[in-house]
Amino acid sequence: MIHKIAILGASGYTGAELVRLIATHPNMKITALSADRKAGMSMGQVFPHLRHLDLPDLVKIDEIDFSTVDLVFCALPHATSQSVISTLPQHVRVVDLSADFRLRDLDAYEKWYGKPHSAPELQEEAVYGMTEFYRDEIRDARLVAGTGCNAATGQYALRPLIEAGLIDLDEIIIDLKTGVSGAGRSLKEGFLHAELSEGSHPYAVGGVHRHLGEFDQEFSKIAGRPVKVQFTPHLLPANRGILATVYVKGDAQAIHDAFAKAYGSEPFVVILPFGEVPSTRHVRGSNFVHLGVVADRREGRAIVVCALDNLTKGSSGQALQNANLMLGHEETAGLMLAPVFP
Amino acid sequence: MIHKIAILGASGYTGAELVRLIATHPNMKITALSADRKAGMSMGQVFPHLRHLDLPDLVKIDEIDFSTVDLVFCALPHATSQSVISTLPQHVRVVDLSADFRLRDLDAYEKWYGKPHSAPELQEEAVYGMTEFYRDEIRDARLVAGTGCNAATGQYALRPLIEAGLIDLDEIIIDLKTGVSGAGRSLKEGFLHAELSEGSHPYAVGGVHRHLGEFDQEFSKIAGRPVKVQFTPHLLPANRGILATVYVKGDAQAIHDAFAKAYGSEPFVVILPFGEVPSTRHVRGSNFVHLGVVADRREGRAIVVCALDNLTKGSSGQALQNANLMLGHEETAGLMLAPVFP
Amino acid sequence: MIHKIAILGASGYTGAELVRLIATHPNMKITALSADRKAGMSMGQVFPHLRHLDLPDLVKIDEIDFSTVDLVFCALPHATSQSVISTLPQHVRVVDLSADFRLRDLDAYEKWYGKPHSAPELQEEAVYGMTEFYRDEIRDARLVAGTGCNAATGQYALRPLIEAGLIDLDEIIIDLKTGVSGAGRSLKEGFLHAELSEGSHPYAVGGVHRHLGEFDQEFSKIAGRPVKVQFTPHLLPANRGILATVYVKGDAQAIHDAFAKAYGSEPFVVILPFGEVPSTRHVRGSNFVHLGVVADRREGRAIVVCALDNLTKGSSGQALQNANLMLGHEETAGLMLAPVFP
Amino acid sequence: MIHKIAILGASGYTGAELVRLIATHPNMKITALSADRKAGMSMGQVFPHLRHLDLPDLVKIDEIDFSTVDLVFCALPHATSQSVISTLPQHVRVVDLSADFRLRDLDAYEKWYGKPHSAPELQEEAVYGMTEFYRDEIRDARLVAGTGCNAATGQYALRPLIEAGLIDLDEIIIDLKTGVSGAGRSLKEGFLHAELSEGSHPYAVGGVHRHLGEFDQEFSKIAGRPVKVQFTPHLLPANRGILATVYVKGDAQAIHDAFAKAYGSEPFVVILPFGEVPSTRHVRGSNFVHLGVVADRREGRAIVVCALDNLTKGSSGQALQNANLMLGHEETAGLMLAPVFP
Known part of the structure; x- marks a missing residue:
């Protein structure tokens, strides 16, 4: 069974x-690719690493005939997604990679994104795309909202611990380091090679990063009471990879056990031996999550470290995994590529 | 049909x-992995990016039962390969990734590698592993000698031109830039991050790089007379990728046509539109070769630029492509992974 | 007045x-350079970036005539320093860059460094080299112990806050990111470019990094009671620079005020405007420390971020600043070089 | 004697x-800094690595009182320089870092830069800024035109050889590798970290790079007949540094001798021992040029390799060296900073 796929943005x-991953997918065929300003170009012109593939040229969204499309990956900018998805025919399943449908509470959306949501009814039906935790809902969903890449990384480290009541909910600190591809191809001075390489700095410090909206929503939901973490992202001189170093108060061994229980049968989550820590370079280009736990020298404190590739498990790989569920394919199809190292 | 594979080194x-590529290969199963000093360790300890795979632990070579092995990839250091391959049972097919069997002339071997060859009879039967040019011989070979990664890059740019008599054979200059993974995991000061990053320099300048032995052998064979190129490799602050900028005297358009003719049906060689040039980042992690031709402002001169990933098409990907031929599998099996960008 | 300088190691x-910084120092002349295994070579061979300087060749330590030397910078490996410094004539002032004389408590030394101290009487007279906090003692010292580079970074962020009683002493977390040059030129697999670039990971997690010995000593001394911080260093794919992100419970504005008070007249410590954060790239190659404070969204919590260059302010620049004090020169001599960006 | 300096752009x-270098210059004081779009900001806001300096805020050019300014460094975009410099009072000496006054022939200017020159009379009096070769003219010039950074690198490698008639003028190939800071802070997709890091590619291939205008002008002038080199620049994943690998037909030893003769007393040009080659990382952040010569295995061919820092010796350092000459200061003032390695 081959499903027809459109990628917007x-x-x-x-x-x-997404194109890279779907290239070897046995059950999907890309039949439409859109890009507003680059409409008319071939994908190989825009991304020469995809030159060898036989792909449709880029078109504007309104040139796509969605009647033959089974599933749309929507990789449009925030806010644009809302209006575009509203216009898609009902038979089309949608995996959205923007932030538009992540927050269930419309006030929270407005607070974090600065304007009212324009498609509140869609918001209501959207399922949050943390595959391992919303698998059943995703299978049946028409619209799945991909998570923030930082938000995913922090949640892999924390959800089972909050669920199991293993840590002090008022003392969670997430110190996160991320590669620059998470910022996309946007032309900002700070993302130039000359500005970014050979150095590091924090950004959005003090509780202003938008992915906090997802942390607040999900952690509070699990805990059954408000949970507000501290979260400081840093930019790394690297393209891919997120590393979350999470400081918690709780028993390290119990935390490691909880991970084994929560993720033991997950195909993409690898629990490291107790006391070992992961590295972003060991998940590069793959859909794998590496998760480690270390006990601190101070009794009752633990450090949880989570690494994933922001473009794969943090975004497009997650999206494909969710699409596999939605379309009834093997969940791991197209996603078992081993990480690329060195 | 599943073949049993051993990887030495x-x-x-x-x-x-090799492990990364074979991980998703439909017809191969790795049944033995050797590593002298790291015998006893798991592959996941040595290469944490392969943690998720179910692999045999590392053993010493003499612990391997070769009676059930169909094909051996020999990734041992130069010189060691000779003695090890000599001891393998006759039924085992071998793809050697070292330099030991690349040069057909034993004097040339001794000249470039500094000592006499210890397995001259094996040398005689070995087939040179430039897949696109020795496909038939490789299919039937018991022992295939993988090319040098720099040597492969230069040959993709030049073989069809020499074959077709399109360029001045006395005026070939190969200015090559290579990532550091070609040097392997060896502990040398110059390969430390602090020594290498944020800079570039040439090495083995003036005609002393060992891959010249391969250029001399192959180009002279094609031309039917001695051909000696100039060759200057440079080290890039990057891990993967080789870029060869080749200066030739000949007609650029005729060169482009010759490439189209030579590589038109090759699955892994991509000819860029006339006037465009490739980048190493667009072949990263893949088995693809990107090849471009530009006419110089000076009549009768052309610049040919070739990019490939030294670890994949320049080494392990090439080896797997050859093994596919030897074992009768689809030539592209396990190798259609798209490049990883960014 | 020109003082004669020897650099060991x-x-x-x-x-x-040290050589780079002293190259333009108006009051110092390097008269001896030692290197055990590289004795006999010129400095330009070992470090081609210093080719243009007129320097003495490298010799073994016992070839140096210390009778004409005024001050020795000892950049030898840990443990070696102890035995070498013990043999130096009494008139020679010493700035030691190793860890040998940083810890005042001999049991603490043995605990963190794994063997008994071999020069306890020297240990007693050594002054800890945090210039801004031990200026008077350093001026009169015969032996100054340079701080650990990570230890310095954390202390700039925390000493004034502990001194002023502004933060909860039981809730200090230092999440630190460091470039690889701090590991020196040692040949370890993990410091190869291919292993390190394009990624990040924590190391020495859970309270086992030796610089904790310095944190414990200094913070407990200031507080007048035991203080044990949490400390997690991470390796960055960058050569120079340390960034410490420090999580404290206390009032952010009061913290900023305390910094202004403590460092207001310091020539090398730059306090950023409230709410701004530093970047390692903006102190590269310089002796400057950049220090920022941000209030967290959670009342009563603050994030302090400190950046410095591990080789300059974290090590050799600090050493030169201390030597200037010891020899009666302008404290900033040779050290006012602006950071190199980009 | 302190001269008052304005920096435009x-x-x-x-x-x-320029600011970094002048920061420790004993005879210059920066009294005005202009930036069109960033007027009103402090230099520390625009370049946080310069925070520690006491500098005038950025203003628009027409807010500067040039009556008290002795010398202007004009770091404006190409074309803008022409119109601005035309309006400066006659007493002001000018070092222009743009391409506007490099080409003496107005037709050549129009050919390479695509429009007619708007200040032809200024063009006539401008002196080309290759310090080592135009020292006397620069001393007396009112307007000095800084060279292209690539153009400077190639000229250091070739001028003495052409002058001495040592090489075949029709067979010169310059294969050049440059860091990305040469492209400035301009927001182009190709200069993003995610696009540039971990790879390399050639650009402006085939004889279309504008710096060829300078090569043609200078080499033809020296030779007394038209000289047209081949020139292929490549972008490196590094911020600073240019490496030119120059292929010539001539005697390598004679070339090395010619360099010794031409540059023997130059303060910033370092000739490497015969057979050794330079690296960009060993000149980083400095005004030094490293120059090496190797004989090829093919009789009568040599490889000349030249390395310099594009922002320093290739641009701002060169400009300051020229300004020192113009104002009668020590030529090396502010420029003896040793390279920053690692």
Whole structure:
């Protein structure tokens, strides 16, 4: 069974990553690719690493005949997604990679994104795309909202611990380091090679990063009471990879056990031996999550470290995994590529 | 049909790259992995990016039962390969990734590698592993000698031109830039991050790089007379990728046509539109070769630029492509992974 | 007044950095350079970036005539320093860049460094080299112990806050990111470019990093009671620079005020406007410390971020600043070089 | 004697580099800094690595009182320089870092830059800024035109050889590798970290790079007949540094001798021992040029390799060296900073 796939916003990094992953997928065929400003170009012109593939040229969204499309990956900018998805025919399943449908509470959306939601009814039906935790809902969903890449990384480290009541909910600190591809192909001074390489700095410090909206929503939901973490992202001089170093108060061994229980049968979550820590370079280009736990010298404190590739498991790989569920394919189809190291 | 595979020297980068590629190969199963000093360790300890795979532990070579092995990838250091391959049972097919069997002339071997060859009879039967040019011989070979990664890059740019008599054979200059993974995991000061990053320099300048032995052998054979190119490799602050900028005297358009003719039906060689040039980042992690031709402002001169990934098409990917031919599998099996960008 | 300087262990990065800084120092002349295994070579061979300087060749330590030397920078490996410094004539002032004399408590030394101290009487007279906090003692010292580079970074962020009683002493978390040059020129697999670039990971997690010995000593001394911080260092794919992200419970504005008070007249410590954060790239190659404070969204919590160059302010620059004090020169001599960006 | 300095276009990398170098200059004081779009900001906001300096805020050019200014460094974009410099009072000496006054032939200017020159009379009096070769003219010039950074690198390798008639003028190939800071702070997709890091590619291939105008002009002038080199620049994943690998037909030893003769007393040009080659990382952040010569295995061919820092010796350092000459200061003032390695 081959499903027909459209990717909207294919000229960005997450769009290209979807094409890369779907290239060897046995049950999907890309039949439409859109890019507003680059309409008319071939994908190989926009992304020469995809030159060898036989792909449709980039078109504008309104040139796509959605009647033959089974599933749309929507890799459009935030806010644009809302209006575009509203216009898609009902038979089309949608995996959205933007932030538009992640927050269930419309006030929270407005607070974090600065304007009212324009498609509140869609918001209501959207399922949050943390595959391992919403698998059943995703299978049946028409619209799945891909998570923030930082938000995913922090949640892999924390959800089972909050669920199991293993840590002090008022003392969670997430110190996160991320590669620059998460910022997309946008032309900002700070993302130039000359500005970014050979150094590091924090950004959005003090509780202003938008992915906090997802942490607040999900952690509070699990805990059954408000949970507000501290979260400081840093930019790394690297393209791919997120590393979350999470400081918690709780028993390290119990935390490691909880991970084994929560993720023991997950195909993409690898629990490291107790006391070992992961590295972003060991998940590069793959859909795998590496998760480690270390006990601190101070009794009752633990450090949880989570690594994933922001473009794959943090975004396009997650999206494909969810699409596999939605379309009834093997969940791991197209996703078992081993990480690329060195 | 599943063939049983052993990888000797699996603790180096080419060994790990073979494992990465074979991980999703439908017709191969890795049944033995050797590593002298790291025997006893699991592959996941040595290469944490391969943690998720179910692989045999590393053993010493003499612990391997070769009676059930169909094909051996030999990723051992130069010179060691000769003695090890000599001891393998006759039924075992061998793809050697070292330099030991690349040169047909034993004097040339001694000149470039500094000591006499210890397995001259094996040398005689070995087939040179430039897949696109020795396909038939490789299919039937018991022993295939993988090319040097730099040597492969230069040959993709030049073989069809020499064959077709399109360029001045006395005026070929190959200015090559290579990532550092070609040097392997060896502990040398110059390969430390602090020594290498944020800079570039040439090495083995003036005609002393060993891959010249391969250029001399192959180009002279094609031309039917001695051909000696100039060759200057440079080290890039990057891990993967080789870029060869080749200066020739000849007609650029005729050169482009010759490439189209030579490589038109090759699955892994991509000819860029006339006037465009490739980048190493667009072949990263893949088995693809990108090849471009530009006419110089000076009449009768052309610049040919070739990019490939040294660990994949330059080494382990090439080896797997050859093994596919030897074992009768689809030539592209396990190798259609799209490049990883960014 | 020109003082004669010897640098022991000049073939490492901190040795080379001392030479770089002293190259334009108006009151110092390098008259001896030692390197055990590289004795006999010129400095330009070992460090080609210093080719243009007129320097003495590298010799073994016992070839140096210390009778004409005024001050020795000792950039030898840990443990070696102890035995070498013990043999130096009494008139020679010493700035030691190793860890040998940083810890005042001999049991603490043995605990963190795994063997008994071999020069306890020297240990007693050594002054800890945090210039801004031990200026008077350093001026009169015969032996100054340079701080750990990570230890310095954390202390700039925390000493004034502990001193002023502004933060909860039981809730200090230092999440630190460091470039690889701090590891020196040592040949370890993990410091190869291919292993390190394009990724990040924590190391020495859970309270086992030796610089904790310095944190414990200094913070407990200031507080007048035991203080044990949490400390997690991470390796960055960058050569120079340390960034410490420090999580404290206390009032952010009061913290900023305390910094202004403590460092207001310091020539090398730059306090950023409230709410701004530093970047390692903006102190690269310089002796400056950049220090920022941000209030967290959670009342009563603050994030302090400190950046410095590990080879300069974290090691050789600090050493030169201390030597200037010891020899009666302008404290900033040779050290006012602006950071190199980009 | 302190001269008053204005820097126009101070918000770009060459502007910042001028500030960095002048920061410790004993005879210059920066009294005005201009930046069109960033007027009103402090230099520390635009370039946080210069925070510690006491500098005038950025203003628009027409807000500067040039009556008290002795010398202007003009780091404006090409074409803008022409119109601005035309309006400066006659007493002001000018070092222009743009391409506007490099080409003496107005037709050549129009050919390479695509439009007629708007200040032909200024063009006539401008002196070309290759310090070592135009020292006397520069001393007396009112307007000095800084060279292209690539153009400077190639000329250091070739001028003495052409002058001495040592090489075949029709067979010169310059294969050049440059860091990305040469492109300035301009927001182009190709200069993003995610696009550039971990790879390399050639650009402006085939004889279309504008710096060829300078090569043609200078080499033809020296030779007394038209000289047209081949020139292929490549972009490196590094911020600073240019490496030119120059292929010539001539005697390598004679070439080395010619360099010794031409540059023997130059303060910033370092000739490497015969057979050794330079690296960009060993000149980083400095005004030094490293120059090496190797004989090829093919009789009568040599490889000349030249390395310099594009922002320093290739641009702002060169400009300051020229300004020192113009104002009668020590030629090396502010420029003896040793390279920063690692």
